[in-house]
Amino acid sequence: MFKKSFKYGLAVLGSCGLALTLWLVIYMIRPLPMVSETIGLQIPAGASVRGIADQLVSAGVLKEPYSFLAVVKLTGSGSRLQAGDYALNAPLQVLGLIDVLKHGTFDQLKLQLTEGKTFSDFRQKLAQMPGIRHETQHLSDSELMELVSGEAKPPEGWFFPDTYFIDKQSSDTEMYKRAYQKMTQYLSAAWETRQSGLPYKTPYEALIMASIVEKETGVEVERPQIAGVFVNRLRLGMRLQTDPTVIYGMGSRYRGNITRRDLLTDTAFNTYTRSGLPPTPIALPGLASIQAALHPANTKALYFVANGQGRHVFTSTLQDHNKAVRAYQLKKH
Template sequence: MRLIRQLFKRGLAVAVLLLVSLMIWMTIFMIRPLPMAAESVAMQIPAGASVRAIADQLVMAGVLTEPYSFLLAVKLSGSGSQLQAGDYVLNAPLQVFTLIDTLKHGTFDQLKLQLTEGKTFADLRQKLAQMPSIRQESVSYSDVELMQRVSGQAMSPEGWFFPDTYFMDAQSSDIDVYTRAYQKMLRHLNEAWASRDAGLPYKTPYEALIMASIVEKETGVEEERPQIAGVFVNRLRIGMRLQTDPTVIYGIGQRYQGNITRHDLLTDTPYNTYTRNGLPPTPIAMPGLASIQAALHPANTNALYFVANGHGRHVFNASLDEHNKAVRKYQLKKK
């Protein structure tokens, strides 16, 4: 009898220990951010889907890495019969208890924002201001104040927001969107900077971002971007002015009417790379990942010049004489 009581006590102690361990594990699992495969995941849960089917769908969408912990969390929370069908947008950082709570409330309207490569911060700010479905928190902020709120630094916001598709719910604010786009750009830029080619004429990742924005505005052809970057890198290395029209146009601002004139090229502004050496002081647009990669992995070329060929591409040359011939052929239509 004594032996039975001892075995019972030991068994009870083990059971209590296991229960406490399970509670600790579940608490950590519920509050720890999920390792989502993307910052934003849009998904649809069909009517009649079982909890296991929902868990499998979350795994396939990259929200979960495996279904079993989620299934246990749902069971322990007593929420199994409360998960709803509907359209969902799940944004990182996302905790399990927030995920379960979201799925219990069913479908909601999802908002979609497309940020396009080559657009300016002014374009982005106007686009967000025209979305009344989200909370407008930055209306009274200057550009620098907005950037201070988003990044913690008082600096120009130009170029710092990654062009991509962002999904939001009606409870999102414009600051939420700015923050996500800024953090995404910062991550891509830092990752690209860490693997950059040796010997580039940039002192900081920010200078590479400026170059990427110029490359973005110079060509819409992805395979040309390393060549364009190679030309500008060559110019920086020998102290030659960049002489790129998109920076001049950016410096003109709202006065630009669609045609760049000789007077524009000769009028000095901080962004006129015909009158000033080196890079402009800030980016001139939002560069995409291809342009960032091109700026940090430029083509190995001896070209110093390029000219549009009238068919959406460019002709590259190493000498001014050959460049002038290309200008006469493609721009002036002379042989």
């Protein structure tokens, strides 16, 4: 009886091994189920093979990590996967993916996209970048957005500020797609965990608010407070009255300062003359500003003024705000 059971067990193991081998072969020759044509991936130094696999799942390159891990182990590639910033292009098979990850990013070009800059700044910087193929210079902003996102929408705010590495002779289209995809991923994830009761109907409205927060302060701990003030104003139907929106609406007319006349000159972006949010973002916000817009501070403040030392004074009444303005002006003059 024992001999029969043992022989049956061996037969089952043999058939399972054959099925597993066949499954791995099929997995290795099929294109990976990438969620988009180009996916950016940044692997930090010291990342484990499992950590890399989980990143690939989060980025939309893989549906699950275990098949990838099995192939890595089978090919003995685990110790050869390298940190770096990658642009993965479909169609891509798992062996091709492993080969890409084994070569790192040592001979790549670097692009620094800074928080608070505009899409126009980004486009100009990328157009002047040597070593890549410039395929989009003849496109209007709307045409470029249709190419990148499939929709001819305003481009401002839709590109995530970060440090990017790009292979030499890659196209500028690839760079735009990576920055756009990164922003949509971060914005979507942040929107899902947003604070309840916020006065935004869509993630895009939150992106607009994040861009205003980004331009109002470079001090990270102040961003939730700034957002809290503007959220309070929206809830009360008060105008935002924020200078960066006026400056953005001025465009090339802005020469470094704004006057009372500028504040009273109506544009689509002038939040002194118009209620609610401006029609589009006014800059490229970073993750901290996005989080602040979606998790504003619980505050009663409705006003703030720069204190001349890189920070702001927050107040809840117009009377206190005017006192703060006078105090700052006295110090300044």
